[in-house]
Amino acid sequence: MAPTVAATLIYVPTLSISLKQRPGVSGVFPTSSVLFPRSRRIGSHRLRVSCAAKPETVDKVCEIVKKQLALGADQIVNGESKFSALGADSLDTVEIVMGLEEEFGITVEEESAQTIATVQDAADMIDNLCAIKQ
Amino acid sequence: MACSRAEALSLFRSLLRVASTFKDYNIRSYARRRTIDGFRENQTLSDPSSISAAFSDGKAQLVVATRQALVYDIYAPTTKSVMETLGV
Secondary structure (H helix, E strand, O other): OOHHHHHHHHHHHHHHHHHHHHHHHHHHHHHHHHHHHHHHHHHHHHHHHHHHHHHHHHHHHHHHHHHHHOOOOOOOOOOOOOOOOOOOOOOHHHHHHHHHHHHOOOOOOHHHHHHOOEHHHHHHHHHHHHEEEH | OOOOOHHHHHHHHHHHHOOOOOOOOHHHHHHHHHHHHHHOOOOOOOOOOHHHHHHHHHHHHHHHHHHHHHHHHHHOOOOHHHHHHHHH
């Protein structure tokens, strides 16, 4: 009796994790293969004064933000979304920046982290730091 | 001596950074979870004495965590936890 109880306990975590992984993986593939965002980005790249972030970076940042704030699939997160508008308080913002550090393998300074207000700011800083790292 | 908002966020960031340096998956996830829960729980404190008490408590925990990360590193586990091998 005891071994079967333990077996069912072990099963539950792996099931829930694999369920969570699948939607995340399938969510990444379509966006990276769609051409529309890429062509739109090139146009905005010409208009911006500072260098714009790559669309893949923005997509990854949006994914991490959505996961951290537990936003549904119907809520739109793009480059111009402000963290405060998405319902993130300062603690959430710190957690998101830490998640981005871990994901991209960079280290963000305290002062730079406080200036991040939108998804685009975060993506720009990530690309700058990745370029400096290389 | 009450702490400012920036100091509290800085402590939060430091604790999360130290939490990520633990080699053991269980301790790493516990440290991260505990700091997040602790800060969320004390988010709405308004009394300066309780704020400074919580802040000094957090600073003491930071000292403990940095020390223990080094100590545990000496005897780091050789096998990876099953939770870290998912995503195959």
